[in-house]
Amino acid sequence: MTQENVLSRAVEFAQTLVRVPSVSGTPATHDVIRAVEEILSRFSRSTSRIAAQSTGAPVLLAHCGSDDPNAPSLMLSGHIDVVPPAGMTDPWSAEIKDGRLLGRGSTDMKGGAAAAIAAFCEASQKDLKGSLWLILSTDEETDVKGVKAALEEPGAPRPDLAIIAEPTELTIRNEHRxxxxxxxxxxxxxxxxxxxxxxxxxxxxxxxxxxxxxxxxxxxxxxxxxxxxxxxxxxxxxxxxxxxxxxxxxxxxxxxxxxxxxxxxxxxxxxxxxxxxxxxxxxxxxxxxxxxxxxxxPALSSSLENPAAQQAIAAIEASLGHKVEVTPMSGWGEGGYMHAFGIPAFYFGPGEGKLAHTPKESSPVWHIEKAAEAIYRAVMARCA
Known part of the structure; x- marks a missing residue:
């Protein structure tokens, strides 16, 4: 494992993920899982396994920190599959131009996944008193069987809170239909x-x-x-x-x-x-x-009044330097399954949702950097 400030590598991690053409339902979803495993092996002190293999949509589940089931806990979540790159000329370039990361998945949601991975790796190098999980799915853009199956498996985590790094322009979404x-x-x-x-x-x-x-x-x-x-x-x-x-x-x-x-x-x-x-x-x-x-x-309707959510939001606001807007999300995300399994959850991540699935998909580099820092501070507020 490389000991360094891993947060500074969030954009590099995002480029690595975007370069993998992991269209949902294709063999490349296994390739993007391997890319994340390589990052974790180099930059984290953690254990990981592949869950939900019977669905054909593998889910990477990594853990670091305490094994005590009663310890404070947090989950970082996201998906690393993408929709087909219709209308894009160079969808897997991961080029940075005018301060933006280009390519399919840069917004939805490899930029957010990279921020979560960087925060997880950085936190894993600390002496955590709490329990930290990372869960990344590969079929969110199709039938979403993977994360549900992973959460149904024996011993699946039930953390105090899940932060899902979907593109929210660094605001918080805690509800959707x-x-x-x-x-x-x-x-x-x-x-x-x-x-x-x-x-x-x-x-x-x-x-x-x-x-x-x-x-x-x-x-x-x-x-x-x-x-x-x-x-x-x-x-x-x-x-x-x-x-x-x-x-x-x-x-x-x-x-x-x-x-x-x-x-x-x-x-x-x-x-x-x-x-x-x-x-x-x-x-x-x-x-x-x-x-x-x-x-x-299922729908998500998550109260932000519980202590874990309050800690995380305070840490995010301290990192960003301002109060964070909390609004509903118009689309659907895997937070619905978190809610169904009794896990409080909210969405917070880089990128503008209006660019997701479009030929002009891109994400501001500074969004990814800020998201990594804010998510890391939320982790440390709960698990340090």
Whole structure:
């Protein structure tokens, strides 16, 4: 292990991660895990293991400090997979230009992951009285199975607080909505298009459902304070076999952004209520209807009143030299799973979220440097 001020290497670590084309679901996600393992072996005094291997989306879990389960504890969290680099000319260059780190993942969220890694390595060289964890996933941009599976494993950590280094422009986000995807399948009966009366048209049923669902589903959803309205978005439609065949099947997939303790099952029940209403309409074809929850990711609503959060926020504010804004997050993140497993969590990291997933993705270098310092001070406030 190299003994030095590792915080100064946060940007270098970010460049190392950006150079790995770790698009979610590709073999390169294993390569980026190995890159982090190499950093930890050189710059930290820690133990690490690969969790959630059965999911095909490996999760790196590293630990340093006390093994006492009653010791003060903190987890640094993030993901090191990225979305495909659509529209980017040199997405893996990790070039620094005009004070910004360029490349896919520089914002979402390898800049933040690098800041967390640097803070973890620096803290690991100290005589920590508390317990410090680092967890990095590789499928946050797809189906998010890895971190859930890792937290379900025997002996998985349950720290006093998790800090997730998503791009927040060095502010704090402690709430976001949950997200559920529900597919609605319509099964009719095929026939030749010259004799449509012999068939049951699944696409017509789906079309009538869409018209009704656009009105009724929002009416069924409850509004909640603090994290924005619940939303319904009909995002995928498919069906039909050929232009001269009455379609026997069709499907509609709906994205629900929900509040608090709601879940995909509740959204599914609302869909079935809409279908029952439609069956009273004589124009609705006599199709069979089934629903499948294809994804369900829980909401985060984390109180910042607990001692661990108060310590961390005070340390972050001392590092930045000003009071930090606390607001909800519009999208979804792995803090939802932290909340589901009883771990208080908030987001704090470098970069502007509006640039994530865009051809112009980049992150201010000073953001990464400041985030590393602030996260390190939060760690020491809790674990030193």
């Amino acid at each position: 949950g997200d559920a995807w529900v597919r609605v399948d319509f099964q009719g009966r095929s026939a030749h298009s010259s004799r449509p009366h012999l068939g049951v048209n699944a696409i017509e049923a789906a079309a009538l459902f869409i018209v009704r669902a656009r009105k009724r589903l929002p009416e069924m959803q409850k509004e909640g304070p603090g994290i924005g309205p619940q939303t319904t978005s009909i995002d995928m439609v498919s069906g039909g076999a050929a232009p001269n065949v009455v379609p026997a099947s069709a499907s509609v997939t709906i994205d629900f952004r929900y509040q608090g303790e709601e879940c995909g099952r509740i959204q599914e029940e609302r869909i079935l209520r809409v279908v029952e209403e439609l069956r009273k309409d004589p124009d609705f074809p006599p199709v069979e209807v089934s629903t499948t929850i294809t994804g369900d990711w």
